[in-house]
Amino acid sequence: MTRIASVLRRIKTDAAAPVMALVFAVAASSVVLLVAGSNPIQAYSDMLKHASKLETMIDILNRATPLFIAGIAAAIGFRMNLFNIGVEGQYLLAALVAAHVGGLVHLPAPLHIALILLVAMSVGAAYSGVAGVLKVTKGVHEVISTIMLNAIATSGLIVAGLQAWQAGGGLGGNVTRVGTTPIDESGRLPNLNGFVEIFTRDIGRDRELTGVLVVAIAVGVAYHVIVGRSRFGFDLRASGANPFAAHVGGIPPKRMIVTAMVLSGAVAGLVGMTEIMDGGVFPANPIQGLGFAGIAVALLGRNSAIGALVAALIFAFLDISSGILQNTGSASREIVQIMQGLIILAAVVAYQVTERARAREEAKAAATALAAVAS
Amino acid sequence: MARAIELIGITKRFPGVVANDKVDLAVEQGEIHAVCGENGAGKSTLMKILYGMQNADEGTMKVNGQEVRFHKPTDAIDLGIGMVHQHFMLADQLTVLESVILGSEPTLAGGRIDFAAAKAHLAEVSQAYGLNVDPDQLIESLEVGERQRVEIIKVLYRGAKILILDEPTAVLVPQEVEELFRNLRELKANGATILFIDHKLAEVLAIADTVTVLRQGRSVATVKAADVTAPQLAELMVGSELPTPATSESTVTDDVVLQVRDLQINEAGRPVVSDVNIVIRRGEVVGVAGVEGNGQAALVDGIIGTRPVAGGTIELLGDDVTRQSVRHRRERGIGYIPQDRQREGLLLLAPLWENAALGHQTQAPYSQGFWMNRSGMRTATQEIRSEFDVRTPNIDVAAHALSGGNQQKFIVGREMHSQPTLLVAAHPTRGIDVGAQAAVWDQLKAARAAGLATLLVSADLDELIGLSDTIVVMFRGRIVATLDPAKVTPRDLGAYMTGAATQDDAA
Numbered sequence: 114m115t116r117i118a119s120v121l122r123r124i125k126t127d128a129a130a131p132v133m134a135l136v137f138a139v140a141a142s143s144v145v146l147l148v149a150g151s152n153p154i155q156a157y158s159d160m161l162k163h164a165s166k167l168e169t170m171i172d173i174l175n176r177a178t179p180l181f182i183a184g185i186a187a188a189i190g191f192r193m194n195l196f197n198i199g200v201e202g203q204y205l206l207a208a209l210v211a212a213h214v215g216g217l218v219h220l221p222a223p224l225h226i227a228l229i230l231l232v233a234m235s236v237g238a239a240y241s242g243v244a245g246v247l248k249v250t251k252g253v254h255e256v257i258s259t260i261m262l263n264a265i266a267t268s269g270l271i272v273a274g275l276q277a278w279q280a281g282g283g284l285g286g287n288v289t290r291v292g293t294t295p296i297d298e299s300g301r302l303p304n305l306n307g308f309v310e311i312f313t314r315d316i317g318r319d320r321e322l323t324g325v326l327v328v329a330i331a332v333g334v335a336y337h338v339i340v341g342r343s344r345f346g347f348d349l350r351a352s353g354a355n356p357f358a359a360h361v362g363g364i365p366p367k368r369m370i371v372t373a374m375v376l377s378g379a380v381a382g383l384v385g386m387t388e389i390m391d392g393g394v395f396p397a398n399p400i401q402g403l404g405f406a407g408i409a410v411a412l413l414g415r416n417s418a419i420g421a422l423v424a425a426l427i428f429a430f431l432d433i434s435s436g437i438l439q440n441t442g443s444a445s446r447e448i449v450q451i452m453q454g455l456i457i458l459a460a461v462v463a464y465q466v467t468e469r470a471r472a473r474e475e476a477k478a479a480a481t482a483l484a485a486v487a488s
Numbered sequence: 489m490a491r492a493i494e495l496i497g498i499t500k501r502f503p504g505v506v507a508n509d510k511v512d513l514a515v516e517q518g519e520i521h522a523v524c525g526e527n528g529a530g531k532s533t534l535m536k537i538l539y540g541m542q543n544a545d546e547g548t549m550k551v552n553g554q555e556v557r558f559h560k561p562t563d564a565i566d567l568g569i570g571m572v573h574q575h576f577m578l579a580d581q582l583t584v585l586e587s588v589i590l591g592s593e594p595t596l597a598g599g600r601i602d603f604a605a606a607k608a609h610l611a612e613v614s615q616a617y618g619l620n621v622d623p624d625q626l627i628e629s630l631e632v633g634e635r636q637r638v639e640i641i642k643v644l645y646r647g648a649k650i651l652i653l654d655e656p657t658a659v660l661v662p663q664e665v666e667e668l669f670r671n672l673r674e675l676k677a678n679g680a681t682i683l684f685i686d687h688k689l690a691e692v693l694a695i696a697d698t699v700t701v702l703r704q705g706r707s708v709a710t711v712k713a714a715d716v717t718a719p720q721l722a723e724l725m726v727g728s729e730l731p732t733p734a735t736s737e738s739t740v741t742d743d744v745v746l747q748v749r750d751l752q753i754n755e756a757g758r759p760v761v762s763d764v765n766i767v768i769r770r771g772e773v774v775g776v777a778g779v780e781g782n783g784q785a786a787l788v789d790g791i792i793g794t795r796p797v798a799g800g801t802i803e804l805l806g807d808d809v810t811r812q813s814v815r816h817r818r819e820r821g822i823g824y825i826p827q828d829r830q831r832e833g834l835l836l837l838a839p840l841w842e843n844a845a846l847g848h849q850t851q852a853p854y855s856q857g858f859w860m861n862r863s864g865m866r867t868a869t870q871e872i873r874s875e876f877d878v879r880t881p882n883i884d885v886a887a888h889a890l891s892g893g894n895q896q897k898f899i900v901g902r903e904m905h906s907q908p909t910l911l912v913a914a915h916p917t918r919g920i921d922v923g924a925q926a927a928v929w930d931q932l933k934a935a936r937a938a939g940l941a942t943l944l945v946s947a948d949l950d951e952l953i954g955l956s957d958t959i960v961v962m963f964r965g966r967i968v969a970t971l972d973p974a975k976v977t978p979r980d981l982g983a984y985m986t987g988a989a990t991q992d993d994a995a
């Protein structure tokens with residue numbers, strides 16, 4: 114009984130900060146909208162009306178899926194006090210190589226899918242591992258090394274890879290107009306429309322709910338139980354919290370740094386799967402920026418799986434809504450970026466505030482309890 | 489002249505406890521005022537309030553007769569108050585000089601820091617008070633006693649007139665304590681007012697003019713040091729007599745647990761431990777005496793496995809573990825009480841029940857195979873809490889919320905709970921009050937009788953003599969004497985520790 118009550122109380126206090134952040138962000142955005150001469154009520158109601166459509170919800174989920182995975186990738190690093198800025202480069206490179214390998218081979222479906230996922234994770238892990246190894250051997254801070262690795266990936270390796278591996282052979286020169294060789298149907302994840310339609314009407318307008326959602330859920334569950342409940346997770350958190358105490362407790366700090374980077378990179382490798390497993394190719398112009406968005410997701414979600422889920426949905430909602438604002442003309446689409454920034458800012462402040470409020474409340478409760486005993 | 493400090497009715501609550509309950513404290517100008525009390529009595533909290541680090545919930549403070557209200561330490565510093573904390577607050581990556589001047593940097597035109605002037609001032613201060621430090625050394629490479637010195641210099645450097653010292657002697661050997669006390673008397677002669685916390689009552693009576701005793705958050709008495717004896721003071725604090733550790737008959741067996749041969753450990757290419765040979769058998773306590781910085785810390789690190797060994801071997805239960813990992817060694821049964829509990833012993837923001845597993849997380853009852861065992865962790869934590877009298881509202885509080893002494897008791901309890909075969913204990917009773925200290929000694933003795941082998945590093949010579957079967961003295965990285973505690977006095981030990989006396993290995 115009391116356990117349930119305490120769990121409920123924890124949920125209440127845990128949710129307080131993000132809710133405060135959201136309220137603040139909405140209020141502040143309203144001011145921005147007013148100053149810009151738009152009607153905030155109109156803008157919000159357009160966004161919500163739009164989002165309540167089944168097809169838009171599919172869009173939101175499709176968008177939230179890679180954001181969530183990227184958020185978990187960043188969160189793994191944060192748990193170990195590592196700032197893996199490199200999720201961006203890791204996922205793009207991983208998706209490119211995985212798409213290429215997936216396009217080369219012909220295998221039965223489960224094997225083909227497994228191979229693509231495995232290649233993506235390995236490439237992400239290896240690329241991120243470089244930063245880990247540089248940190249423990251040369252003392253290079255991971256922020257520096259991952260920024261460099263991002264640059265090398267996005268402006269070097271990926272361009273070169275796209276040229277070398279584009280479908281139908283090289284077009285000659287430096288032209289990269291098409292993506293990689295399309296992956297066989299056996300290597301693509303089926304969409305989840307059939308599953309959704311059990312509960313809803315048919316999904317229209319060619320919307321497909323990405324099958325990678327299943328992968329994302331698996332990643333989220335694995336992260337939650339492994340970090341929270343396993344021995345490895347304990348070691349990871351301990352090493353992140355106090356590397357000296359962890360070291361005398363038998364947790365080698367250097368190995369932990371490399372392991373955390375490798376795992377973070379492996380998860381990052383899955384971020385691009387929505388792109389290549391739905392479309393079947395690594396396109397000439399892939400979606401970028403998911404890695405950086407993932408950092409915001411981890412931050413807002415406080416490195417927890419549930420938190421990252423909520424954060425990913427909020428960011429996806431805002432991303433998708435920016436289009437409708439453009440269409441209805443009720444506000445400029447940039448307001449969405451402003452809101453995303455405001456939410457992150459507000460979240461950081463709100464976590465501080467609720468933390469203090471909780472300590473105060475507990476102290477008051479203790480004092481009343483003691484007074485009752487004394488009298 | 490107005491009192492230097494007057495605290496009236498100070499109350500401070502934390503989750504689950506009232507740390508200060510209407511505390512009154514009056515400190516006269518130019519006196520040395522000791523604050524004593526059990527672990528968790530509220531001493532550090534009161535000092536932090538006076539230093540502006542924490543806000544009192546109720547009460548008024550007066551400094552030099554003026555009512556004040558501090559919101560942050562700089563408010564207190566501006567009024568000439570300086571504090572050396574129970575747990576040091578130095579950043580690893582800074583040099584001694586940088587740490588000292590941090591927050592009060594002398595600047596040149598254009599805002600650049602005037603390092604030359606800073607260095608000169610630092611030299612002046614350390615000269616004046618006989619506190620020697622190397623301004624260019626990294627904090628990271630300092631031992632606890634040296635960090636202590638840096639903290640004190642930092643306060644003096646800023647010209648504090650009212651000094652708060654929270655357990656400054658906890659890790660100092662008697663010579664260093666005397667040195668510190670000489671400095672304090674000098675400061676006092678120059679008009680400074682000093683407030684300090686200490687669990688060693690003999691020290692309190694030696695240095696203090698006045699003593700205020702706190703018990704469970706209340707001030708229960710303020711007495712002139714000249715009017716009380718140590719037993720009376722102990723009575724006031726905990727309501728019990730002053731304990732002395734006295735070893736019962738020897739329980740040493742023939743089974744060798746730890747054998748260290750010709751050990752050499754280097755730091756920056758220079759040996760800090762050389763030619764060290766130690767044997768510890770089941771049921772034996774080997775005490776290591778030495779002034780801080782003579783290689784004890786490196787020796788301990790080498791045995792635990794956190795520092796690479798440059799030469800020699802370490803055998804645990806007959807196996808060579810010289811190149812084995814820390815985890816391997818701990819799974820073979822090494823328990824470890826680190827010299828700096830917050831740095832190496834705790835995850836300060838994690839709850840107690842998670843801290844209980846640290847260092848033992850691969851073993852039952854803390855884990856089962858791949859998974860941690862939450863109920864096992866909680867049960868073990870409750871056992872540690874009750875067996876070692878760890879005062880805490882519950883086991884879900886974060887480790888930082890425990891008072892210093894209770895953190896220490898918790899760590900001792902954690903290491904003893906796993907029934908180690910070898911206990912490596914550095915200052916195991918550091919910061920523990922006299923009552924609880926006796927309990928910890930009893931626990932160590934009982935474990936020894938049951939076959940525990942112990943390497944005991946301590947600055948408390950009575951503790952060393954009382955608990956050890958053999959005492960080795962380390963000086964400049966070498967063992968310079970091997971002594972029988974039954975035949976040695978703290979005075980003799982002191983002579984060996986400073987290198988004033990030597991012993992032929994043959995003797």
Ligand SMILES: Nc1ncnc2c1ncn2[C@@H]1O[C@H](COP(=O)(O)OP(=O)(O)OP(=O)(O)O)[C@@H](O)[C@H]1O
Pocket residue numbers: 502503505506507525526527528529530531532533534574879880888889890891892893894919921
């Ligand atoms: N930040 C905090 N949060 C919660 N509780 C705290 C906090 N700081 C201190 N306490 C509690 O307040 C009480 C007094 O602690 P304090 O550190 O003042 O004791 P102390 O007299 O200095 O003890 P010791 O001799 O062990 O250092 C303890 O019960 C402790 O658990």
Ligand SMILES: [Mg+2]
Pocket residue numbers: 531532533574654891892893
């Ligand atoms: Mg204290």
